[in-house]
Amino acid sequence: MKAPARFADLVAGTSIAGLLLPEAVAYSGLAGLPPQAGVIALLVGLFVYALLGSSRFAIVSATSSSATVLLAATNSMGASDPATRAALSVGVMLLAGLFFVAAALAQLGAVSSLIAKPVLRGFALGLALTIVVKQLPKVLVVHPGHGDFFPLVAELAAGWRQWNLAGAAMAAMALVLMRVLARWRAVPAALLVIVAGILLDRAGWCQAWGVSPVGPIVIGLGEPALPTLDRAHWLRLGELAFAVALILYAESYGSIRTFALRHGDNVSINRDLLALGVANVGAGLLQGMPVGAGYSATSANESSGAQSRAAGAIAGLVVLLAVLTLLPWIAHIPEPLLAAIVIHAVSHSLSPTVLQPYFKWRRDRLISIVAVVAVLLLGVLDGLLAAIGVSLLLLLRGFARTTVSWLGRLGQSHDYVDTARHPEAVVPPATLIARPEVPLFFGNAEAVFASIRNRIDATPGLQRFVLSLEESPDLDATTIEALCDFAAFVRARRAELVLARVKDRVRDLLAQVGSPDLPAAVYANWSVDDAVH
Structure with a gap:
């Protein structure tokens, strides 16, 4: 120094x-x-x-x-x-x-x-x-x-x-x-x-x-020593200590x-x-x-x-x-x-203005x-x-939300955007493109796929369904089972299922699962545009 x-x-x-x-x-x-x-x-x-x-x-x-x-x-x-x-x-x-x-x-x-x-x-x-x-x-x-x-x-x-x-x-x-x-x-x-x-x-x-x-x-x-407390005290102290540790952290x-x-x-x-x-x-x-x-x-x-x-x-x-x-x-x-x-030490926390941004941002x-x-x-x-x-x-x-965006092609570009926000986006014929807006996990997977099934059932003449998994870096066991069931559902409707924007970790996981309804060709495409074409 x-x-x-x-x-x-x-x-x-x-x-x-x-x-x-x-x-x-x-x-x-x-x-x-x-x-x-x-x-x-x-x-x-x-x-x-x-x-x-x-x-x-x-x-x-x-x-x-x-x-x-x-x-x-x-x-x-x-x-x-x-x-x-x-x-x-x-x-x-x-x-x-x-x-x-x-x-x-x-x-x-x-x-x-x-x-x-x-x-x-x-x-x-x-x-x-x-x-x-x-x-x-x-x-x-x-x-x-x-x-x-x-x-x-x-x-x-x-x-x-x-x-x-x-x-x-x-x-x-x-x-x-x-x-x-x-x-x-x-x-x-x-x-x-x-x-x-x-x-x-x-x-x-x-x-x-x-x-x-x-x-x-x-x-x-004096010499460091542990307090003399019974087991019930230690168990209760564990709960309180977690709260103290969390606020200290x-x-x-x-x-x-x-x-x-x-x-x-x-x-x-x-x-x-x-x-x-x-x-x-x-x-x-x-x-x-x-x-x-x-x-x-x-x-x-x-x-x-x-x-x-x-x-x-x-x-x-x-x-x-x-x-x-x-x-x-x-x-x-x-x-x-x-x-x-x-x-005086806590005075910096006394001003209600610290909450003002949340009211401004709503x-x-x-x-x-x-x-x-x-x-x-x-x-x-x-x-x-x-x-x-x-x-x-x-x-x-936030994670349990079941929001799904339905995508369409923006002009002559390779970009696919939410048709609810961009009505000018065009959906390819006989195709649906869905993108869950939250990571899929055990708390929302079934509900997300249920909402997608309802849209598929309401779409006659469907030939291809593209599912973008860009928001899901990993899948738990419940979500994998839900995805396999959904793949079987799409096959039963005589439509083709294609996955897009699949992360490497999810690709490795799907290869390990080895579902007949989810072969490697289903998630071979990297972009939504590739999956559509």
């Missing part, structure tokens, strides 16, 4: 350390864990990704989304005392890490995401709103009895007389300061806010205002890919999956919390001038030095300021709104699972 690059990484790593340490402490409270959990996760994530990751900008640490989902997961299992919550959290992290490692070994990085972008953005907006509302009790120094979004909002509004205006003023000033200083990424705005808060607490002002600090932080790195992949495309970098998503897996297993064994490549920290690293993964390692060293020397001071951070840091508007409402009504975990379910249903709905 050249000297200018080393210096740039040194500056970037030092700068983002001032952001990452306060965020780590804040996210611990968001997950319902002691402050040291976020600090341990931060150190593990930074060092592991610096060794194993592929992106020069990605910063792997605790994130607001993972902290919130982890809290919802442990709450769903009735974790009331800190020891039980810690044990369940470790179990979730270990299993999520193992999911990542298994995905890396299976080379599943090519599956960029199972969650559609509109669903993911709707979920992110709902999650950001939930996080902000759940930080308000710390800002207002109140202790509400409800935790769900709408009941909590109603209770906070009804109890306005109990609001601590000093805490609210501290948080508001901190948000304004971080907003203004955000123009200069190299300035550690969160660190300046924390220093000011520590000075206020040490001077006795916070106590006079009724504002509590975060309290003592003890970083204890979607968030991390989005951050890594965004900055790789911006700078023309090559990244290996399978390598990053392995890094995320090792980091989460390590953080779990050391009693930390889930880690991922969050957008805000990664953006801050890029804006600070990072040139390689060394910037993350340097940030880890700076954080470690601060932990070894400044823990007594960190204990004096006022809780309203930690809440302000969390709110595509997926409903599902993006459903994702937002699901999080607000059902809670973070159930809302996440509902959002994933919606995304998978969209995927299945």
Whole structure:
């Protein structure tokens, strides 16, 4: 590494350390864990990704989304005392890490995401709103009895007389300061806010205002150990860990890919999956919390001038030095300021304009709104699972369509186009040309061929039927059986069946099937024009 690059990484790593340490402490409270959990996760994530990751900008640490989902997961299992919550959290992290490692070994990085972008953005907006509302009790120094979004909002509004205006003023000033200083990424705005808060607490002002600090932080790195949980707990944790891993992967992949495309970098998503897996297993064994490549920290690293993964390692060293020397001071951070840091961290997801393109394009508007409402009504975990379910249903709905285009020749060219869109296209005499507009698979093959049979039955004098398979790169067993049955149907109608645009993989498969109704001559033609002639 050249000297200018080393210096740039040194500056970037030092700068983002001032952001990452306060965020780590804040996210611990968001997950319902002691402050040291976020600090341990931060150190593990930074060092592991610096060794194993592929992106020069990605910063792997605790994130607001993972902290919130982890809290919802442990709450769903009735974790009331800190020891039980810690044990369940470790179990979730270990299993999520193992999911990542298994995905890396299976080379599943090519599956960029199972969650559609509109669903993911709707979920992110709902999650950001939930996080902000759940930080308000710390800002207002109140202790509400409800935790769900709408009941909590109603209770906070009804109890306005109990609001601590000093805490609210501290948080508001901190948000304004971080907003203004955000123009200069190299300035550690969160660190300046924390220093000011520590000075206020040490001077006795916070106590006079009724504002509590975060309290003592003890970083204890004992021997790595598995939590003592029964089989039923592990099975349930497996379901929750999959949800945590999926949201971490979607968030991390989005951050890594965004900055790789911006700078023309090559990244290996399978390598990053392995890094995320090792980091989460390590953080779990050391009693930390889930880690991922969050957008805000990664953006801050890029804006600070990072040139390689060394910037993350340097940030880890700076954080470690601060932990070894400044823990007594960190204990004096006022809780309203930690809440302000969390709110500022998720502020980039709060704007409804992220959903604006879907309304402009008139595509997926409903599902993006459903994702937002699901999080607000059902809670973070159930809302996440509902959002994933919606995304998978969209995927299945798209593949299960039975749309078939009927083609004709465009003028004197060799092009065959949809006659419904191009009425001037001419269909050759005694011929039908069909093109399924979706890949054929077990969920739609029978329905597609049924619709084609109906058109054939309604066409007297048919002599040749051309089926274009250009949208089907492969065929499963159900589709092969349906195609063989369809070939027999066409033969029974005394018409000739010709397949066009058949992929090599499908050609090899049909040769292996060896159906008498599908000899090699049936799929010998490459283009629709050749098949017609």
